Amino acid sequence: MWLPLQAVCWRSKTFCRRSFVVVRNKCSRHRANASVCLYTQSAGLATQTCKALLYRKHGDPSQVVQLEDIDLPPLGSNDVLVKILAAPINPSDINMIQGTYAILPDLPAIGGNEGVAQVSEVGSQVKSLKAGDWVIPRDAGLGMWRTEAVLAEDDVISLPSNVPLLSAATLGVNPCTAFRMLSDFEDLRPGDSVIQNAANSGVGQAVIQIAAARGINTINVIRDRPEFTQLSDRLKAMGATHVIKEEALRRPEIKELFKICPKPKLALNGVGGKSATELLRHLKLGGSMVTYGGMARQPVTVPVSALIFKDVKVRGFWVTQWKRDHSKDGSAFRAMLDELCSLIQHGKLTAPACTEVNLQDYSSALNTAMQPFTSAKQVLIM
């Protein structure tokens, strides 16, 4: 299945000066064929350029990603010219560059699946956007690690411009994932509990805050580290009910916790391996475990007893698929963004802890994003 996303152009020494190289940015569930085509720019038209983080082959991001000047295609009647303001480095961006993600753009490609941009110019037929609007991508694969882009009007969705920059840049993936997982799998009521691992991740921090806004308790599991207490305090300040170490999940003392907190109806697993199995062991009868990430790169093992005696439901979630399933009628995405922006405006949902990095310093940002125990999202500022 080919999913046309967006076209970008860049200058290439191997092609004549007046040529565009157009990356069709088709993504496939499987490996995409690199499909590059050339066409000639009409003589006399001045070419606008921007800077972009490109990769021409899959591999270690620090080796294959480069900052290059690229040509912007002309603005079509249904297009918008945007200035990218900020774009995070997420695990899925890294996996796409490594070539291990479920969808891969044709190569060469521009990195970055999310971020916030400001519209600077609109095509003659554009109805829903105007210069000055803030927008985020509707789908993965747009290539947000660049200073400017010409995008189709339908590729983006607007946000209120009073949302803080870092919240806007990190809104489209992790808070949306947290929102859907807390809404679509179990009927959670105030006073109910949710347990999650990787609780300090971007997704985990959004889960904590959205759950707290709904009166839902969260049991937050993180890996031990020298600054455990500081991290635990930070998560509690944003609304975490309990914060525990991975090891504590396996100890008998965990029973004490469930004397003061109801057994969770929902477990959210971003890790896999033993950590996921431990979450399952604490689920309430008939509860659901939703796997959305696999940071430990280990399969999820489900004990037979959990299936037979507790009838647990083992599910998965992928926000990209949800967005695609709801792309025809954009109202569900709009409603979710409105609710998330309202939480932001009321101070109930903040951006995850972030480190802002200038685009030029992308190499160190990519390296840092791949280190364990960083507890801060690298965000490229254009």
Ligand SMILES: NC(=O)c1ccc[n+]([C@@H]2O[C@H](COP(=O)([O-])OP(=O)(O)OC[C@H]3O[C@@H](n4cnc5c(N)ncnc54)[C@H](OP(=O)(O)O)[C@@H]3O)[C@@H](O)[C@H]2O)c1
């Ligand atoms: N399915 C979806 O729709 C969807 C949407 C968004 C994100 N995701 C996935 O969710 C996961 C988290 O994304 P994010 O952007 O929230 O991540 P993030 O902010 O970059 O944080 C990464 C998290 O993973 C933990 N981690 C890293 N390596 C680990 C390991 N070997 N064992 C246990 N924990 C480990 C980190 O804990 P430490 O601090 O202890 O290193 C941290 O909590 C990723 O796998 C991402 O692809 C999926």
